[in-house]
Amino acid sequence: MEIRELQWFAALAEHEHVTLVSERLNISQPTLSRAIRRLEHRVGVPLFDRHQNRLRLNKYGEVFRAHALRAIAEIEAAEQRIATLVDPDSGTVALGFLHSYGTWLVPELLAEYRAIAPHTTFELRGDAADTVVDDVRHGRLDLGLTSPRPAGDELEWTPLRDEPLCLLVPAGHRLAERRRVRTAELAEESFVALRPVFGLRQIADRLCTAAGFIPRVTLESTELSTLRSLVAAGLGVAIVPITGSPVDRRGPVVAVPLSDPGAMRTVGMVAPASGSRSPVVRRFHDYVCSTAHAPYA
Structure with missing residues (x-):
């Protein structure tokens, strides 16, 4: 069964006139008639009742038309999706x-x-x-x-690209006025951090391990914005990207760049x-x- 035969059948089911449909589809009447007979042979029943030169869609044809129209629509939708994928500009x-x-x-x-x-x-x-x-x-x-x-x-x-990391501390923290800080200086600090599945947490843990200590994480979150709020509340310090954390010593949270060679993601x-x-x-x-x-x- 070919998609074009389904399309021919759908056109004939709409107009119920072989001559008219063959002219509109630009195919010969025998070609159209043979295609319809092949469909009927495949489904095992006649799809049209014949009355001289006229056809009338019967109850089997009505059922087949409903499914044929859905099949045609699905094929056309698939072709459109594939065309979109092939086009490097509009996919x-x-x-x-x-x-x-x-x-x-x-x-x-x-x-x-x-x-x-x-x-x-x-x-x-x-x-x-x-x-x-x-x-x-x-x-x-x-x-x-x-x-x-x-x-x-x-x-x-x-x-x-490499994104430098910094230490977030609350205003008034002992390190808030520093221009830079080494991770080794944070061994006694309480940390707020992302959960271990986050890449930033994995990098921060490695920095602390390289500095000779395991960070004491007291609170975990899933968002950097939450970490910033936790630091502002004085609940710990955090290692975060310097992007979005400008060094501003006037706010409730201060970002101090880390000086360790590997302090970047x-x-x-x-x-x-x-x-x-x-x-x-x-x-x-x-x-x-x-x-x-x-x-x-």
């Missing part, structure tokens, strides 16, 4: 990213990309690093912006290492990777 990219990137990196990249590909659409999803990586690995996301570098050979990782693009990418995904991936090592906002 859709499913992009995952860390929550904190949603406040600066993602808007920055999309605004720049919109200038060269205004018809590309995005499905955006902010989440923890492990979740973003897992969704890319299993095809639920096309690409991900995350940190740190994920493990596994099945993923392709492209580092984009590397922003990277993660993608499946194998398998085909649609043109729209490949174009956006290549564009983002071309921005590698640009200074952070």
